[in-house]
Amino acid sequence: MSREPAGGELPIASHDDVVRVRQLARSLAAAAGMSLVDQTKIVTAASELARNTLVYGGGGTARVERVERPSPRAGARAGVRIVFSDDGPGIPDVDQALAEGWTSGGGLGLGLPGARRLVDEFDLDTEPGRGTTVTVTKWCR
Amino acid sequence: MSGGAGGEGRIAALLGSREEAVLDRWTALVAENVRGRLTERELRAELTELYGLLARVHDDADGTVRGELRAALAEMSRSRARQGFSPSETAVGVFAVKQAVLEAVEESGDTEAYREFARFSAFVDDLGLVTFETYAAEREQVIADQAEQLLELSTPVVKLWDGILGVPLVGTLDSARTQIVMESLLQMLVETGSEHAVIDITGVPAVDTEVAQHLLKTVMAARLMGTDCVISGIRPQIAQTIVGLGIEFGDIVTKATLADALAYALDRSGVSVVKAV
Ligand SMILES: Nc1ncnc2c1ncn2[C@@H]1O[C@H](COP(=O)(O)OP(=O)(O)OP(=O)(O)O)[C@@H](O)[C@H]1O
Ligand SMILES: [Mg+2]
Numbered sequence: 001m002s003r004e005p006a007g008g009e010l011p012i013a014s015h016d017d018v019v020r021v022r023q024l025a026r027s028l029a030a031a032a033g034m035s036l037v038d039q040t041k042i043v044t045a046a047s048e049l050a051r052n053t054l055v056y057g058g059g060g061t062a063r064v065e066r067v068e069r070p071s072p073r074a075g076a077r078a079g080v081r082i083v084f085s086d087d088g089p090g091i092p093d094v095d096q097a098l099a100e101g102w103t104s105g106g107g108l109g110l111g112l113p114g115a116r117r118l119v120d121e122f123d124l125d126t127e128p129g130r131g132t133t134v135t136v137t138k139w140c141r
Numbered sequence: 142m143s144g145g146a147g148g149e150g151r152i153a154a155l156l157g158s159r160e161e162a163v164l165d166r167w168t169a170l171v172a173e174n175v176r177g178r179l180t181e182r183e184l185r186a187e188l189t190e191l192y193g194l195l196a197r198v199h200d201d202a203d204g205t206v207r208g209e210l211r212a213a214l215a216e217m218s219r220s221r222a223r224q225g226f227s228p229s230e231t232a233v234g235v236f237a238v239k240q241a242v243l244e245a246v247e248e249s250g251d252t253e254a255y256r257e258f259a260r261f262s263a264f265v266d267d268l269g270l271v272t273f274e275t276y277a278a279e280r281e282q283v284i285a286d287q288a289e290q291l292l293e294l295s296t297p298v299v300k301l302w303d304g305i306l307g308v309p310l311v312g313t314l315d316s317a318r319t320q321i322v323m324e325s326l327l328q329m330l331v332e333t334g335s336e337h338a339v340i341d342i343t344g345v346p347a348v349d350t351e352v353a354q355h356l357l358k359t360v361m362a363a364r365l366m367g368t369d370c371v372i373s374g375i376r377p378q379i380a381q382t383i384v385g386l387g388i389e390f391g392d393i394v395t396k397a398t399l400a401d402a403l404a405y406a407l408d409r410s411g412v413s414v415v416k417a418v
Contacts, residue, residue, distance in 0.1 A: 015315060015316075019313060019315075022347070026346075036378045037377065037378040037381050037382075039378070040346075040347055040378040040379060040381070040382050041378075041381070041382055041385060043346070043347050044347045044348070044349045044382045044385075044386065047347060047349040047351070048349055048350060048386075051349075051351060100387055107350060107351075107354070108350045108353070108354055108388065110350045110386050110387050110388060111349075111350050111386075113387065114350065114385060114386030114387050114388075115386075117385045117386070117387070118382065118385045118386065
């Protein structure tokens with residue numbers, strides 16, 4: 001096999017950057033041995049969260065990395081973790097933001113709740129005026 | 142003193158008196174790096190122009206020479222970027238002049254010129270930055286142009302049958318793409334009066350809420366013109382992701398394959414396909 005792709009931190013300042021985050025997520029997920037379905041799920045979640053970082057967070061970063069389970073089951077230890085951070089306005093009402101169909105922009109309001117369902121671990125850390133950090137992890141099955 | 146390449150003028154004087162030798166050396170150093178892709182003649186002509194400007198920077202009271210120098214460098218970097226030279230191959234074209242001049246200074250044994258060299262060197266470094274910035278901007282432009290070409294290439298609208306259009310989508314469906322797809326689809330609808338359209342997303346790697354919203358908009362716009370759209374090519378992993386996200390396509394007909402979608406549209410147009418006996 002060819003070289004393992006390296007993870008890393010990518011800026012999110014434009015739509016092209018969103019595409020780059022998606023591509024890096026895809027290559028790490030594939031290298032980790034994730035099934036096509038799971039690859040597509042983490043890539044789609046990455047797409048949603050990166051776009052939120054850009055549109056609502058006013059830009060930020062995404063750190064994409066390969067992670068190992070602390071107590072691995074045979075052959076299913078690898079995963080991909082992505083941390084999206086911005087110093088934007090934060091989310092005043094988290095429950096509302098996570099509710100299906102709620103949007104403050106012109107979206108479908110499915111990005112956050114959808115991304116949460118597509119991954120195995122989802123953590124949303126936000127404070128009005130301070131910014132938002134969303135951490136997601138998807139494990140190989 | 143203009144504080145530029147000339148300093149107190151010893152290097153300027155050197156550039157004047159040793160023109161042939163320094164130019165020869167500069168050309169040779171750069172030629173090593175761009176071997177084969179530029180002829181010695183082309184290179185020499187390019188560097189002679191730069192050299193002439195460099196030699197005149199010393200008494201450039203109003204900055205015209207500097208401006209010309211920057212413009213000439215920018216032009217050179219742009220053409221290098223277009224021709225596919227690497228950033229370092231491009232930058233060396235400028236930086237190599239330091240080496241050539243330093244050798245001439247060493248030969249002259251002029252200690253004053255040595256002292257001026259630090260300033261000359263810093264000046265050339267600045268020029269190197271100009272080169273690099275122009276190069277980078279031009280590469281971005283090349284990439285943007287290519288992306289745009291791809292954009293247009295990959296969004297054809299084809300006639301599948303009388304009254305049935307096909308829109309095979311390949312790649313990422315962003316807002317710009319969607320706009321083009323929508324426009325060409327609606328245009329073709331007007332031209333052909335088709336009542337059915339099949340939007341095939343077999344070549345779309347992921348469908349997120351943005352892509353879904355774009356698809357929905359396209360379907361709605363076509364509907365307003367009296368055309369029924371079928372979305373086909375929803376692969377298993379995409380189907381699962383769409384469900385995971387909670388996207389609903391409402392009453393839009395979806396089919397697994399383009400063939401299924403075509404059969405459906407034919408049937409709806411009253412065409413039946415039978416095997417010849
Ligand atoms: N990084 C962020 N910073 C501030 N607000 C955010 C951030 N991410 C999400 N939000 C808020 O949460 C809301 C819901 O986000 P979600 O992604 O679910 O929907 P959307 O982006 O509005 O639409 P969709 O993602 O379906 O196109 C957003 O409308 C926005 O108000
Ligand atoms: Mg969103």
